[in-house]
Amino acid sequence: MTELAFVKGHGTRNDFVLFDDRDNKFDLTSDLVRKLADRHAGIGADGVIRVVASRYIDEGAEILKSEPHATWFMDYRNAxxxxxxxxxxGVRVFAAYLEALGLVSFSGGETITIGTRAGARTxxxxxxxxxxxxGTWSMPYATQAETSGYDATVTCTGLEPETSPRPxxxxxxxxxxxxIVVESTEQLRAINLQxxxxxxxxxxxxxxxxxVVPLNTTHAVNGHTQGHIAMRVHERGVGETQSCGTGACAAAAAVRYWAHAQHDDNSTPVPDSWLVDVPGGQVQVDFADDYVWxxxxxxxxxHGTAHIELL
Known part of the structure; x- marks a missing residue:
């Protein structure tokens, strides 16, 4: 019977099955990912993350050309x-797993670099x-967004009126x-993301x-105003999750963009730091121009052992 040693982790309840395959010896198929992520017949997770040396992955090897310290690659699969x-x-949980494996250390205040399919991340x-x-955020349809304030429409079940798409x-x-933005936390809760x-x-x-719903609370951080939003997310390939890191960044970026558009005379400063409430907790998103942390x-x-033939 084939056994797979794994670790279970989460970042604000966005949960993952992680395993160490640093020498690239394991065949992680789509079928196996689905079985591991199954919440009834498997371990259960929003995604599966494999630790592998960057040199074994085409995208990782390409990153190493310009980022030689990006030794480890986050091979991430949706559920x-x-x-x-x-x-x-997932990047945060991946970093915590690398730390637990003794492959990296933050004890001296170090910054590490890892490889992902979206490029290097520190x-x-x-x-x-x-x-x-x-990295940087961008609007793929910037011209239309700058003209109309939006570039797509979204219809959500449970968001009244359901026949009226939101920009x-x-x-x-x-x-x-x-x-998209809704007006209240009551509307946010009412949406059926199943x-x-x-x-x-x-x-x-x-x-x-x-x-997203903007919250009428702000915080002073080092003399600067910090914005505050709440959000829910439907992830492609997964469904609703308790949190989404890139989604929190995207939500803050969109609200910040719309706020700048409304206050283009700079009469009201728009925060560069945002608290984002998600069902699984809270994260913080910070901007320097178009760069995001x-x-x-x-x-x-x-941690445990999965018996693959029984999944």
Whole structure:
């Protein structure tokens, strides 16, 4: 019987099965990912993450040409077995797993670099939270967004009136997102995300959908105002999850963009730091122009052995 040693971890309850295959000897098939992620017949997770040396992965080897310290590659798969470019919560949990394996250390305040299919990502650790340099965000349909304020429409089950699509903003965080805003936390709770939101035009490679409500609270941090939003997310290939790291970044980026558009005279400063409440907890998103950092917890909760032939 083939056995697979694994660790279970989560970042604000966005949960993952992780395993160490640093020498690239394991055949991680889509079928096996689905079985491991199954919450009734498997271990259960939003995704599966494999640790592998970057030199064994084409994307990782390419990253090593410009980032020679990106020794380890995060091979991430969605629960449905599909390959994903990036996962912001997954990066933090991946870093915590590398730390537990003794492959990296943050004890001296080090910043590490890891490879992902969305490119190299830096990770540091402070006060128990992991801070990830997520790279730049962008709007794939910027011209339309700048003209109309939106570039897509989204219809959600349970969001009244259901026949009235909401304007959405497409945001690229290395993976695709579409963000809409609702008026209240009551509306946010009422949405049925067991049914996938309908996005028009239909994204060619699918999209994560974030539903956001701005909260009327701000915080002073080092003399600067910090914004505050709450969100829920429907992830492509997974369904609703308790949290989505890239989704939190996309949501904050969209709200920040819309706020800048409303206050283009600079009369009201728009925060560059945002607290994002998700069903699984809270993360923080910080901006420097178009560059994004994501900070939040990562927890390894269990380890064990999966009997693959029994899945």
């Amino acid at each position: 449905d077995g599909s390959i994903a470019q990036m996962c912001g919560n 990770v540091s650790k402070q006060d128990g939270w992991y801070r990830v340099g997520m 959405g903003l497409s945001v690229d965080m290395g993976n695709p997102h579409t963000v 049914v996938a939101p309908h996005v028009e035009p239909v994204p060619p490679h699918g999209t994560n959908v974030e539903i 994501l900070s939040g917890p990562a927890t390894l909760v269990a």
